[in-house]
Amino acid sequence: MxxxxxxxxxxxxxxxxxxxAKAVFGLMASAMILPLLLxxxxxxxxxxxxxxxxxxxxxxxxxxxxxxxxxAFVGTLYLVGISLVVSTPIGVLAAIYLNEYAKDSWFNRLVxxxxxNLAGVPSIVHALFGxxxxxxxxxxxxxxxxxxxTLAIMTLxxxxxxxxxxxxxxxxxxxxxxxxxGATRWQTIRTVVLxxxxxxxxxxxxxxxxxxxxxxxxxxxxxxxxxKAVEKGDLFPYGLGEQCMALSMHLxxxxxxxxxxxxxxxxxxxxxLLATVLLVNATSIAVRIWLRGRKKW
Amino acid sequence: xxxxxxxxxxxxxxxxSVLGEKALETLIRLAGVSAMLFVAAIFFFVLxxxxxxxxxxxxxxxxxxxxxEWYPTSAKNVRYGTFALTIGTLSVTALAILIAVPFxxxxxxxxxxxxxxxxxxTLKVVIELLSAIPSVVWGFIGLTVMSRxxxxxxxxxxGVNLLNGGILLALMSVPVIVSIGEDALKAVPDSYRxxxxxxGATRWQLVWRVLxxxxxNGLLAAxxxxxxxxxxxxxxxxxxxxxxxxxxxxILEPVRTLTANIAAxxxxxxxxxxxxxxxxxxxxxxxxxxxxxxxxxxxxxxxxRRK
Numbered sequence: 001m002x003x004x005x006x007x008x009x010x011x012x013x014x015x016x017x018x019x020x021a022k023a024v025f026g027l028m029a030s031a032m033i034l035p036l037l038l039x040x041x042x043x044x045x046x047x048x049x050x051x052x053x054x055x056x057x058x059x060x061x062x063x064x065x066x067x068x069x070x071x072a073f074v075g076t077l078y079l080v081g082i083s084l085v086v087s088t089p090i091g092v093l094a095a096i097y098l099n100e101y102a103k104d105s106w107f108n109r110l111v112x113x114x115x116x117n118l119a120g121v122p123s124i125v126h127a128l129f130g131x132x133x134x135x136x137x138x139x140x141x142x143x144x145x146x147x148x149x150t151l152a153i154m155t156l157x158x159x160x161x162x163x164x165x166x167x168x169x170x171x172x173x174x175x176x177x178x179x180x181x182g183a184t185r186w187q188t189i190r191t192v193v194l195x196x197x198x199x200x201x202x203x204x205x206x207x208x209x210x211x212x213x214x215x216x217x218x219x220x221x222x223x224x225x226x227x228k229a230v231e232k233g234d235l236f237p238y239g240l241g242e243q244c245m246a247l248s249m250h251l252x253x254x255x256x257x258x259x260x261x262x263x264x265x266x267x268x269x270x271x272x273l274l275a276t277v278l279l280v281n282a283t284s285i286a287v288r289i290w291l292r293g294r295k296k297w
Numbered sequence: 298x299x300x301x302x303x304x305x306x307x308x309x310x311x312x313x314s315v316l317g318e319k320a321l322e323t324l325i326r327l328a329g330v331s332a333m334l335f336v337a338a339i340f341f342f343v344l345x346x347x348x349x350x351x352x353x354x355x356x357x358x359x360x361x362x363x364x365x366e367w368y369p370t371s372a373k374n375v376r377y378g379t380f381a382l383t384i385g386t387l388s389v390t391a392l393a394i395l396i397a398v399p400f401x402x403x404x405x406x407x408x409x410x411x412x413x414x415x416x417x418x419t420l421k422v423v424i425e426l427l428s429a430i431p432s433v434v435w436g437f438i439g440l441t442v443m444s445r446x447x448x449x450x451x452x453x454x455x456g457v458n459l460l461n462g463g464i465l466l467a468l469m470s471v472p473v474i475v476s477i478g479e480d481a482l483k484a485v486p487d488s489y490r491x492x493x494x495x496x497g498a499t500r501w502q503l504v505w506r507v508l509x510x511x512x513x514n515g516l517l518a519a520x521x522x523x524x525x526x527x528x529x530x531x532x533x534x535x536x537x538x539x540x541x542x543x544x545x546x547x548i549l550e551p552v553r554t555l556t557a558n559i560a561a562x563x564x565x566x567x568x569x570x571x572x573x574x575x576x577x578x579x580x581x582x583x584x585x586x587x588x589x590x591x592x593x594x595x596x597x598x599x600x601x602r603r604k
Contacts, residue, residue, distance in 0.1 A: 115332045214431025220560065252433050273431060
């Protein structure tokens with residue numbers, strides 16, 4: 001029966017294209033996620049025989065064909081820790097400048113452009129810069145210091161971008177209220193803006209960690225080495241001026257430079273690196289979602 | 298006016314805290330311009346290491362840019378032609394963008410127009426995680442999983458080639474394209490959508506006739522940033538493209554890119570040698586390429602904002 005609201009052929013056709021469009025775009029979105037799940041699953045399955053506590057705390061043995069990844073793991077902690085100490089204050093202060101002090105002038109537009117370009121510089125160019133500036137010009141040599149400083153500059157835009165976002169999310173009315181009782185600009189920032197955005201800044205810092213932990217090219221020529229003898233489970237094996245091993249570099253070495261390596265070993269290294277980076281990232285995302293739910297304004 | 302209404306003298310802040318504040322604000326300003334200093338320093342130090350080779354009589358800039366002969370360690374006749382490497386970078390990037398743009402923009406459209414809010418949040422988290430995967434892990438995937446896949450699907454003799462690198466770079470640049478593209482679509486005012494719906498347009502018609510034209514600058518920026526990511530990528534292409542200096546005749550041939558070439562040879566080039574300096578010159582070239590691409594992306598985005 002043809003009621004008043006029966007669908008016309010035209011309406012039906014519209015619905016069909018609508019459903020088709022949704023399906024096609026949905027497929028495109030899922031085509032992006034499926035490979036991720038498949039690949040991670042595949043890596044984990046192949047890595048399974050080698051994974052375990054012993055793998056993490058043991059040192060590489062038998063010309064890196066066997067054993068664990070402890071020196072590389074600790075090396076990554078060192079590099080990330082030092083780069084974090086350097087880039088956090090600079091990044092946070094830079095974001096404060098850009099969000100709280102900078103007026104809309106041609107100069108500040110240039111500064112913005114510089115931040116964007118710093119984020120876009122290829123990692124291998126950062127490596128060349130680290131080699132030219134820190135290893136040779138500053139005479140730090142091939143060392144943890146040179147490698148961490150290179151990483152710090154490379155990851156600076158991550159901290160700047162997320163800190164800015166956190167600062168910008170504090171309503172202007174908060175600042176105005178504070179200025180009206182006679183506070184200076186910095187007093188306002190210290191007592192109103194920073195306390196209200198500190199957790200957002202924290203997520204940016206966490207992101208920096210994940211970015212720094214995964215990078216290979218910038219440390220390859222500034223301070224990371226193929227192999228370094230370290231005691232099993234030793235927490236402080238390296239000095240600032242020494243070279244160190246790193247997880248990302250270790251994976252590259254195992255995958256391309258070491259012949260006859262035990263099959264599961266590179267896979268297990270890849271899984272540890274991937275798990276570290278994804279866990280750190282997931283923490284940052286979880287903190288952000290929690291914050292959004294708690295926000296009162 | 299009686300004396301009682303005159304204000305008490307304003308209490309002064311301790312001199313030290315005023316000075317401290319001044320110092321801190323100077324520090325903030327310094328940090329603020331530091332990004333500019335760092336970009337300039339990167340260019341300066343990379344160029345400084347490269348510069349002496351320009352004066353070397355065995356080196357010619359035209360050969361560097363336009364010759365395909367890369368024989369940096371030849372005993373008799375050293376040649377530093379990076380043209381094949383440039384073509385390598387361009388071909389891998391082009392292939393990656395060819396794959397990534399339809400998928401990336403499609404996914405961005407799905408996220409911003411078709412998807413339920415809860416699913417959208419989940420998908421955005423997945424995209425963020427996808428973009429966090431380190432490039433050396435991508436390279437390892439290319440070397441193992443992808444190369445086996447490429448061999449068994451295409452029947453190529455070797456699995457590490459242009460196709461492999463292109464697919465990897467596509468997977469790596471898709472998250473960039475999706476997140477920037479979604480921002481661009483979100484920036485289109487809702488009144489545009491309402492006007493379309495009021496005229497009886499389906500969502501597909503809305504996307505095709507209204508949103509894409511309105512957001513085209515932002516989408517262009519998304520694609521350009523994807524290109525920037527692909528051009529600068531090092532470890533993944535180093536491990537997955539087969540590493541032969543070669544102008545590819547097909548997608549199953551191995552290539553070498555500008556970035557991979559630096560990563561592979563810098564360790565062997567003695568510091569201060571012409572070979573070492575030419576690698577730094579290649580770095581300068583890469584810096585300039587990505588600089589221009591990022592600048593273009595920024596201009597595209599700014600065009601959107603002005604509207």
